[in-house]
Amino acid sequence: MNLQDNIQVALRALAANKLRSALTMLGIIIGVASVVALIALGNGATKAITKQIEGIGTNLVTVFPGRFDSGGPQGRLQTVLFYDDYLAIANVSGVRSMTPIFQSLTTINYEAETSAVQLEAALPSYEIVRNAELERGRFFSASDNAGRARVVVIGFKLATDLFGAIDPIGRSVKIDGVMFEVIGVLKKKGGGGFGGGGDEGAIIPLETAYTRLFGSKAVSQGRRVVSQVSFAALTADEVEPLMVRLERIMRRQHGLSLSDKMDFTVFSQNAFLDAFTIITATLSAFLGAIAGISLLVGGIGIMNIMLVSVTERTKEIGLRKAVGARPRTILIQFLIETVVLCMVGGLAGVALGWGVAAGVRALDLVQAEVTAGSVALAFTFAAFVGLFFGIYPASRAARLSPIEALRFE
Amino acid sequence: MAGKGSGSVITTSDFVPAAVVPVTVGHTNGNIGTSPVQAREVMRIEDVRKNYQMGETVVRALDGVSMSVRSGELLSIMGPSGSGKSTLMAIIGCLDSPSSGRYWLDGDYVENMNENQLAAMRGRKLGFVFQQFNLLSRTPALQNVMLPLTYAGVRGKEKKDRAMHALELVGLADRSHHRPNELSGGQQQRVAIARALVNDPAILLADEPTGALDSRTGKEIMELFLNLHDTRGLTLCLVTHDPKVGALTPRVVRLVDGLIVEDGA
Numbered sequence: 108m109n110l111q112d113n114i115q116v117a118l119r120a121l122a123a124n125k126l127r128s129a130l131t132m133l134g135i136i137i138g139v140a141s142v143v144a145l146i147a148l149g150n151g152a153t154k155a156i157t158k159q160i161e162g163i164g165t166n167l168v169t170v171f172p173g174r175f176d177s178g179g180p181q182g183r184l185q186t187v188l189f190y191d192d193y194l195a196i197a198n199v200s201g202v203r204s205m206t207p208i209f210q211s212l213t214t215i216n217y218e219a220e221t222s223a224v225q226l227e228a229a230l231p232s233y234e235i236v237r238n239a240e241l242e243r244g245r246f247f248s249a250s251d252n253a254g255r256a257r258v259v260v261i262g263f264k265l266a267t268d269l270f271g272a273i274d275p276i277g278r279s280v281k282i283d284g285v286m287f288e289v290i291g292v293l294k295k296k297g298g299g300g301f302g303g304g305g306d307e308g309a310i311i312p313l314e315t316a317y318t319r320l321f322g323s324k325a326v327s328q329g330r331r332v333v334s335q336v337s338f339a340a341l342t343a344d345e346v347e348p349l350m351v352r353l354e355r356i357m358r359r360q361h362g363l364s365l366s367d368k369m370d371f372t373v374f375s376q377n378a379f380l381d382a383f384t385i386i387t388a389t390l391s392a393f394l395g396a397i398a399g400i401s402l403l404v405g406g407i408g409i410m411n412i413m414l415v416s417v418t419e420r421t422k423e424i425g426l427r428k429a430v431g432a433r434p435r436t437i438l439i440q441f442l443i444e445t446v447v448l449c450m451v452g453g454l455a456g457v458a459l460g461w462g463v464a465a466g467v468r469a470l471d472l473v474q475a476e477v478t479a480g481s482v483a484l485a486f487t488f489a490a491f492v493g494l495f496f497g498i499y500p501a502s503r504a505a506r507l508s509p510i511e512a513l514r515f516e
Numbered sequence: 517m518a519g520k521g522s523g524s525v526i527t528t529s530d531f532v533p534a535a536v537v538p539v540t541v542g543h544t545n546g547n548i549g550t551s552p553v554q555a556r557e558v559m560r561i562e563d564v565r566k567n568y569q570m571g572e573t574v575v576r577a578l579d580g581v582s583m584s585v586r587s588g589e590l591l592s593i594m595g596p597s598g599s600g601k602s603t604l605m606a607i608i609g610c611l612d613s614p615s616s617g618r619y620w621l622d623g624d625y626v627e628n629m630n631e632n633q634l635a636a637m638r639g640r641k642l643g644f645v646f647q648q649f650n651l652l653s654r655t656p657a658l659q660n661v662m663l664p665l666t667y668a669g670v671r672g673k674e675k676k677d678r679a680m681h682a683l684e685l686v687g688l689a690d691r692s693h694h695r696p697n698e699l700s701g702g703q704q705q706r707v708a709i710a711r712a713l714v715n716d717p718a719i720l721l722a723d724e725p726t727g728a729l730d731s732r733t734g735k736e737i738m739e740l741f742l743n744l745h746d747t748r749g750l751t752l753c754l755v756t757h758d759p760k761v762g763a764l765t766p767r768v769v770r771l772v773d774g775l776i777v778e779d780g781a
């Protein structure tokens with residue numbers, strides 16, 4: 108009797124008990140499906156975040172107030188950036204474009220519709236620095252800024268929320284009670300957005316913000332403040348040197364010696380990306396581990412049912428031995444049964460996980476991406492679960508004494 | 517998958533040529549058995565003992581049993597329950613090992629055989645028929661009959677042909693694709709007999725083969741056994757407590773308390 112015969116015997120035994128086989132498989136199906144689906148969600152989240160971070164600009168370098176790496180501002184350190192700081196670093200070399208940005212959380216309304224908005228006030232160069240592409244209308248110009256025009260460019264989702272099907276261009280909205288004219292709508296970027304409001308944000312000229320909107324809110328110690336200064340480096344290779352130059356100028360501007368701790372942070376998009384990649388990779392691993400546990404539970408379920416099955420089929424095992432089956436043949440039969448259950452369950456689980464991921468994607472809830480690696484991982488894991496949890500019940504079956512097995516009632 | 521040392525075991529025993537068996541057409545109750553002088557010995561046990569430990573006491577299920585069976589013989593082992601007849605059958609059937617004693621089956625010395633060799637003996641030299649049929653449920657008759665061949669490594673068309681032939685011998689060729697639950701008790705026992713015949717066993721052991729059947733069906737099964745014995749020279753050993761069954765065999769071995777008290781017609 109060779110392996111092929113034995114596989115046939117095992118398949119026949121499984122087919123003879125379809126309901127039990129199906130129920131046994133359920134644990135593995137759910138386990139594998141959750142591994143595949145959760146890893147897909149993790150991957151999707153990583154992709155979405157990466158896309159968003161990449162979407163906020165190219166070769167982006169940003170100067171923030173305060174220190175990001177030491178758990179908040181310390182001692183007497185200056186914790187705001189002033190407009191003067193911006194002026195000091197405005198002429199740094201290796202820059203394609205740059206803009207100071209003042210951010211504020213406020214409300215925006217159009218007629219009866221009200222929405223909370225992350226408002227950004229910036230120079231027209233914002234369009235270049237942040238890769239702001241327009242769906243319709245135009246970005247504000249230098250003369251809009253100089254003339255303190257009350258014009259606003261709004262994010263894609265904010266436009267939909269406020270205006271629905273109406274064309275927002277030329278309509279008047281109230282930002283924090285002040286009338287503004289919508290002159291542009293940004294293209295959809297997807298997701299929440301980093302370093303700005305993204306699809307739900309709005310951008311106005313900086314001068315307008317200082318003089319007509321924020322007033323004293325944007326002033327500290329009698330000087331105008333900015334939330335950050337964003338630079339687009341000329342090339343990717345310029346990012347590092349630019350950061351060094353910015354740091355040097357900022358230290359001088361703030362009167363810090365080389366031994367002093369910095370009261371500002373120069374951050375590159377890549378550092379941002381790296382930080383989030385670590386977070387999302389951890390998230391993926393975490394989700395995968397939870398799903399793996401469910402697969403393990405499924406394996407224990409299989410072992411349980413196979414043990415019951417061995418007891419229930421004691422007489423069958425006795426009969427098989429009486430007609431010439433060797434202990435090893437019985438062992439292999441039961442092992443194959445378990446592994447086949449797990450592999451068929453694994454296949455069904457992959458299909459189900461794939462379906463869940465596709466469903467999530469179709470509903471536009473979150474990104475989900477099934478990778479070949481996660482499928483292979485889940486399937487291999489399922490097969491090993493079958494092998495591991497199958498050995499004990501199978502060896503119990505193989506060791507049964509033929510006469511006792513035959514007499515078993 | 518033939519194990520080491522089992523090579524000599526795997527000689528398929530031939531049916532005894534019909535000429536060896538006296539042609540006794542239509543006999544149902546005969547002293548006209550086979551002639552022991554002419555047929556070769558297929559089974560011999562000498563001073564076989566089997567002890568069970570039951571708590572403090574040792575139960576002697578078999579207390580020194582010796583007997584032999586010649587090819588083409590028809591016999592029944594009888595005795596009340598607890599007499600050791602089931603234990604004797606288990607030992608003859610290589611399903612259990614004796615505590616002591618010697619045992620030859622079809623020329624092979626069975627003592628000292630390992631599990632694999634015993635399995636080979638069961639698969640190739642013995643056929644079993646049980647009281648409760650012991651068919652694989654939800655499995656067609658043909659597949660049930662093929663099972664011993666599968667374990668013996670017979671494959672493909674030969675396996676199917678031999679299984680079909682065995683079903684023909686028991687008159688169930690037209691039921692080959694029926695599952696046990698679609699067959700009557702008598703038909704199920706016929707499938708079990710076909711399964712026992714399919715490997716051309718040296719001895720067919722039947723443990724209370726009519727015990728689960730009504731008397732009419734039981735009689736039919738006994739007629740089938742006698743017919744197979746008469747026409748094909750089947751060596752048949754019935755284990756029973758039923759005197760009506762015992763009365764049909766030329767030789768009766770009677771056991772009481774683990775000892776043979778009578779061996780003959």
